[in-house]
Amino acid sequence: MSEHNDPNLPVAAAEPIRDPGLPAHVPRPTDIDPKAERRAERQVAGFFLASMLMAVLFCVAYFTLDLGKLEDDGTRKATDTFIGLGASNVALGVTLGLALMFIGIGVIHWARKLMSDVEMSELRHPAASSEEDREETLAALQAGLEESGIARRPLVRNTLLGALGFVGLPLIVGLRDLGPLPGKTLEKTVWKEGTRIVRDVIGTPIRPSDLEVGDLVNAQPEGLVPLHHEEDHREGVEYLEGAELQVAKSKASVILLRMEPKDLKHGKGRENWAVEGIVAYSKICTHVGCPIALNERQTHHLLCPCHQSTFDLADSGRVVFGPAARALPQLPMKVVDGYLVAQSDFTEPVGPSYWERDSK
Ligand code: FES
Structure with missing residues (x-):
């Protein structure tokens, strides 16, 4: 082989x-x-x-x-x-x-x-x-x-x-x-005297009696919540759309909180800004601009989830904790025809502090 x-x-x-x-x-x-x-x-x-x-x-x-x-x-x-x-x-x-x-x-x-x-x-x-x-x-x-x-x-x-x-x-x-540089864009929002305060998303106007003590509501100026049927539009209100709507909404969002009127400490010049214990504040954190919505019901403190800045809504939005340097801007309110409306725009810029603005 x-x-x-x-x-x-x-x-x-x-x-x-x-x-x-x-x-x-x-x-x-x-x-x-x-x-x-x-x-x-x-x-x-x-x-x-x-x-x-x-x-x-x-x-x-x-x-x-x-x-x-x-x-x-x-x-x-x-x-x-x-x-x-x-x-x-x-x-x-x-x-x-x-x-x-x-x-x-x-x-x-x-x-x-x-x-x-x-x-x-x-x-x-x-x-x-x-x-x-x-x-x-x-x-x-x-x-x-x-x-x-x-x-x-x-x-x-x-x-x-x-x-x-x-x-x-x-x-x-x-x-x-x-886009353009921010410039003074944060110094004005669409709030003006008589603008109705409506619930976010659904757009319904708010009566003071709609809120119970402890209720926290996200809200917008009327005209910024797009209504899908034109017949629902109220005469005299300008309804924004597209990018204009998004920009306006991002600056004008507010939160309403109802508390016992006796718990409120009215800041100087703000004696008539609240209605029956209801206060309205900008929803944009003054640290770097996160939306705020975490409420401590007992203390009326509002907590920003981003870096834990905490604001006292019973005391003009004062910062009680965290890195934010300014109080939350408060929206002056009144009642017209039974509904909550703004007395004016915010009296100070909303949003994060930036270098050319005094910290207060
Ligand atoms: S953005 Fe609110 S604490 Fe930083």
């Missing part, structure tokens, strides 16, 4: 796997045909130019297409839509996506058609790199740089640099959406 047919020998010893080696190198058309090479170069440049065009179209779409408004039934006008979505969003997403995609396709095409196409093999060796290996790596990187032809192909190099530069344009243009 020959060694080859011995059934007691392990298979590997009987039939060793031979190293198949590398397949024969087949040059690409671009390796042997200068015309094909130039054509591939122009194709790569074409992708980078297409990327630049998409970046420019992004900017055009940003400035020319209307965001479109949602109708009451949740749909948009036909002119504001594109396959049922906001035309502006679709155009911005598509153009930016294509700008990035064309750069990617261009780079892949460059690597497949024009960069060096030499097969290499290397035996495995221990992971730790020797000094010699590091030098070899650096040399290989240098060779790769030369083989990429970036120095020899100014058309590809320049269009790639152009595409990378242009694709930054949408990011710069998008900075415009950061």
Whole structure:
């Protein structure tokens, strides 16, 4: 019996796997045909130019297409839509996506058609790199740089640099959406004399008798709670929508708390700001602006969940604990036609303290 047919020998010893080696190198058309090479170069440049065009179209779409408004039934006008979505969003997403995609396709095409196409093999060796290996790596990187032809192909190099530069344009243009600096925006809200105080979300006006001692209610000025049926709108009240509504609401939100009138300490000049033991304060914490709503019923203290600033609603919103530097702004109230209304806007800015404001 020959060694080859011995059934007691392990298979590997009987039939060793031979190293198949590398397949024969087949040059690409671009390796042997200068015309094909130039054509591939122009194709790569074409992708980078297409990327630049998409970046420019992004900017055009940003400035020319209307965001479109949602109708009451949740749909948009036909002119504001594109396959049922906001035309502006679709155009911005598509153009930016294509700008990035064309750069990617261009780079892949460059690597497949024009960069060096030499097969290499290397035996495995221990992971730790020797000094010699590091030098070899650096040399290989240098060779790769030369083989990429970036120095020899100014058309590809320049269009790639152009595409990378242009694709930054949408990011710069998008900075415009950061909005204006706050300026004095927190110094005024939509509250004014006679504005009805209504419950948040449902928008119903509030009578003093609706609240029992200890009740805490989130409230808004009338006109900031969008009513879905126009017939529910009250004459003479301006109902805001969209971004205007969100901005106004974020500044004007208040909380009402009813306590025993004997527990209230009226601050100087605030003797008539409460109604039958009901007080109204801004809902925005004066530390860094979290919405406040945790009430300690026994003490009339209101706690901010973010950093535990605590305000005494029985004593002009005074800070009794925590990092807030100012009392909560109080909204002066009165009763008209049986309902709670504001006497005026807040008498001080709402929201977090900022550097140009005195802390009081
Ligand atoms: S935001 Fe209220 S304590 Fe910091």
